[in-house]
Amino acid sequence: MVVMSSRVRLARNLQGAPFPGWAKKTDRQRALEVIMGAAVALPEMQGCLSRSMDSFTVLEKQLLVEKHLISREHAAKNVGSGVAINKAKTISLMINEEDHLRMQALLPGFCLGEVWETIDRVDSGLESKLDYAYSPKLGYLTACPTNVGTGIRASAMLHLPALVIAEQINQVIQAVNKLGLAVRGLYGEGTEASGNLFQVSNQTTLGEREQDLIERLRKVINQIIEHELNARQTLIEKRPHMIYDQVGRAYGVLTNACIQTSKEAMNLISMLRLGLDLDLIRGLNHGLIDELFLTTQPAHLQKRSHQKLTAEQRDVRRASLLRERLKDVQRPKLLAPGFPPAEDAADEGKTDIA
Amino acid sequence: MVVMSSRVRLARNLQGAPFPGWAKKTDRQRALEVIMGAAVALPEMQGCLSRSMDSFTVLEKQLLVEKHLISREHAAKNVGSGVAINKAKTISLMINEEDHLRMQALLPGFCLGEVWETIDRVDSGLESKLDYAYSPKLGYLTACPTNVGTGIRASAMLHLPALVIAEQINQVIQAVNKLGLAVRGLYGEGTEASGNLFQVSNQTTLGEREQDLIERLRKVINQIIEHELNARQTLIEKRPHMIYDQVGRAYGVLTNACIQTSKEAMNLISMLRLGLDLDLIRGLNHGLIDELFLTTQPAHLQKRSHQKLTAEQRDVRRASLLRERLKDVQRPKLLAPGFPPAEDAADEGKTDIA
Numbered sequence: 244m245v246v247m248s249s250r251v252r253l254a255r256n257l258q259g260a261p262f263p264g265w266a267k268k269t270d271r272q273r274a275l276e277v278i279m280g281a282a283v284a285l286p287e288m289q290g291c292l293s294r295s296m297d298s299f300t301v302l303e304k305q306l307l308v309e310k311h312l313i314s315r316e317h318a319a320k321n322v323g324s325g326v327a328i329n330k331a332k333t334i335s336l337m338i339n340e341e342d343h344l345r346m347q348a349l350l351p352g353f354c355l356g357e358v359w360e361t362i363d364r365v366d367s368g369l370e371s372k373l374d375y376a377y378s379p380k381l382g383y384l385t386a387c388p389t390n391v392g393t394g395i396r397a398s399a400m401l402h403l404p405a406l407v408i409a410e411q412i413n414q415v416i417q418a419v420n421k422l423g424l425a426v427r428g429l430y431g432e433g434t435e436a437s438g439n440l441f442q443v444s445n446q447t448t449l450g451e452r453e454q455d456l457i458e459r460l461r462k463v464i465n466q467i468i469e470h471e472l473n474a475r476q477t478l479i480e481k482r483p484h485m486i487y488d489q490v491g492r493a494y495g496v497l498t499n500a501c502i503q504t505s506k507e508a509m510n511l512i513s514m515l516r517l518g519l520d521l522d523l524i525r526g527l528n529h530g531l532i533d534e535l536f537l538t539t540q541p542a543h544l545q546k547r548s549h550q551k552l553t554a555e556q557r558d559v560r561r562a563s564l565l566r567e568r569l570k571d572v573q574r575p576k577l578l579a580p581g582f583p584p585a586e587d588a589a590d591e592g593k594t595d596i597a
Numbered sequence: 598m599v600v601m602s603s604r605v606r607l608a609r610n611l612q613g614a615p616f617p618g619w620a621k622k623t624d625r626q627r628a629l630e631v632i633m634g635a636a637v638a639l640p641e642m643q644g645c646l647s648r649s650m651d652s653f654t655v656l657e658k659q660l661l662v663e664k665h666l667i668s669r670e671h672a673a674k675n676v677g678s679g680v681a682i683n684k685a686k687t688i689s690l691m692i693n694e695e696d697h698l699r700m701q702a703l704l705p706g707f708c709l710g711e712v713w714e715t716i717d718r719v720d721s722g723l724e725s726k727l728d729y730a731y732s733p734k735l736g737y738l739t740a741c742p743t744n745v746g747t748g749i750r751a752s753a754m755l756h757l758p759a760l761v762i763a764e765q766i767n768q769v770i771q772a773v774n775k776l777g778l779a780v781r782g783l784y785g786e787g788t789e790a791s792g793n794l795f796q797v798s799n800q801t802t803l804g805e806r807e808q809d810l811i812e813r814l815r816k817v818i819n820q821i822i823e824h825e826l827n828a829r830q831t832l833i834e835k836r837p838h839m840i841y842d843q844v845g846r847a848y849g850v851l852t853n854a855c856i857q858t859s860k861e862a863m864n865l866i867s868m869l870r871l872g873l874d875l876d877l878i879r880g881l882n883h884g885l886i887d888e889l890f891l892t893t894q895p896a897h898l899q900k901r902s903h904q905k906l907t908a909e910q911r912d913v914r915r916a917s918l919l920r921e922r923l924k925d926v927q928r929p930k931l932l933a934p935g936f937p938p939a940e941d942a943a944d945e946g947k948t949d950i951a
Contacts, residue, residue, distance in 0.1 A: 484855045484856055484913050485855075485856065487855040488854055488855035488856040488916070491853035491854055491855055492849075492850055492853060492854050494849075494853050495846075495848075495849030495850050495851075495852060495853030495854065496846055496849050496850065497849075498849060498928075499845035499846060499848050499849030499928065499929065500842050500845055500846050500849065501838050501839075501841040501842035501845055502838055502839065502842040559838050562842070574852075574853065575853065
């Protein structure tokens with residue numbers, strides 16, 4: 244319910260080749276060819292998409308960013324950089340981003356072990372063909388020293404609406420930071436939290452085995468989940484009207500508005516997801532709600548319309564898409580035990596003046 | 598569609614008796630007895646409610662204010678002041694408010710002629726029994742010089758959402774003021790406009806026949822109506838998404854929120870009324886919507902609950918009442934010609950990356 248997706252990425256570089264940021268065009272081209280050649284030969288990457296970054300339109304790149312298949316930095320790359328994405332879109336290899344190779348596995352749900360194993364297999368397959376830059380003392384060498392060692396970043400995307408509503412989120416973020424983990428917004432480093440979605444990841448890559456690091460991250464995330472669930476329980480017990488109100492309004496606006504900014508939509512979808520988790524809404528499931536977080540993003544809306552859209556046009560299309568996708572969702576349960584009944588007892592008597 | 602209700606009130610005083618603000622208790626008592634005696638004997642007031650103001654609870658008084666049957670000033674009165682209200686609650690006589698007698702006729706819709714004739718009959722009936730303070734030169738004498746002469750205030754309650762949305766309302770108010778008419782909020786002098794409701798009334802009472810004054814007011818109101826209808830037409834042509842959005846959101850929030858402040862409810866009910874006038878909503882009528890403007894007021898909510906309620910409790914009851922009363926209203930029409938279709942053409946093709 245709380246964890247939307249899990250991801251592990253590894254940073255690797257080729258021995259003896261300059262890092263992409265320092266490399267000449269021909270160096271980058273060669274690294275791209277070598278790595279891409281090895282990548283497409285992997286059994287995990289059979290039938291994959293493999294493209295040079297200059298072959299994408301701006302919109303296509305933005306689609307990949309919204310799907311978390313490439314970084315915003317990689318979307319700015321062109322000739323000399325490339326990407327390979329497996330058929331299931333669970334494995335993505337960015338070539339000549341900040342490092343020669345950034346590979347990730349991404350799956351819905353809370354499955355850090357599984358994504359680690361997936362990307363570890365890909366990494367082993369590539370290591371048998373490529374000559375990685377590796378120091379026996381430091382481990383894998385990377386363009387930025389913060390990635391040296393294991394080159395790993397493991398993360399999970401968490402939906403934490405109750406901690407935000409209860410104003411406990413900053414406390415939680417501070418506590419998580421003290422444990423050496425980072426909390427970021429929807430699109431990673433330097434992005435804002437939107438729709439109450441937070442990415443929690445490791446900060447350090449040196450001096451700890453990958454499995455230990457993932458196990459540590461998993462434990463902290465479990466604690467955050469517990470805090471979120473406690474906050475939900477407290478809210479529903481102490482401020483039920485407020486929660487029912489927020490969920491009801493989210494449903495009411497999403498199913499009836501004709502203009503929806505991205506920011507408002509994210510927050511309302513978040514409230515609807517909370518309503519689903521709290522069993523206040525029928526006719527809805529996590530697949531649909533999590534799809535809406537994605538398909539209401541700007542590039543997805545434009546792909547759907549087969550045209551470039553202004554922000555105003557997107558707001559109209561976004562509202563239209565949301566109404567359409569949510570049309571079978573039933574109204575939230577609004578009356579629970581202990582609520583004032585909708586219709587009070589007879590309206591007569593007591594005074595004769597009204 | 599635009600005019601919610603029409604009202605005419607007349608101010609009268611007894612010859613030789615001090616005005617209520619200057620009168621001793623016994624003087625006020627005598628004036629109350631004399632006028633009440635004459636009032637209840639009128640055929641128009643057969644079976645009326647006639648009460649001394651000290652016999653009402655605070656809540657009962659507030660109910661009468663919300664129904665526009667007494668003024669807020671009169672609600673503060675006690676022993677020595679009274680009220681007589683006919684069975685249909687279309688005629689109300691306030692005794693010992695600012696003047697000895699303030700009588701009004703109030704009817705839904707745009708019917709200034711009818712309310713004038715009604716209250717004129719009541720006034721003639723009373724004048725045949727009471728000795729009014731009258732000056733051949735000035736006309737009827739009143740406690741405040743602004744009412745001297747005819748003692749009349751004719752007014753209509755107008756619903757002007759399009760002029761507010763189009764930001765033309767201040768222009769209209771200024772123009773109306775220049776014509777010697779006043780524009781006020783929901784509860785008259787010194788109150789704010791709420792729910793886009795505005796009371797338009799005459800300012801002067803001297804030097805003009807009642808029928809002429811009413812005819813002049815009627816013409817100005819007809820011009821305001823025309824401006825409002827033009828503004829609606831322009832909005833629906835030039836900014837259709839915005840109008841559909843506002844109406845859709847009003848419906849969505851009113852039918853799903855669990856907490857509703859009075860201010861928000863008034864504004865949303867106003868948008869729903871606009872949607873009804875623009876034929877965007879089915880299963881709704883003016884009777885219901887205008888009832889909601891009234892029954893969501895604080896005293897009406899408390900009467901319905903048979904108990905005193907805090908502001909927070911009222912907000913919950915208000916939301917509950919609105920959901921209940923609007924449960925059979927159909928979703929607003931959201932797609933009109935020229936609108937982007939909810940579902941675009943096939944979602945496939947063009948790129949193979951998404």
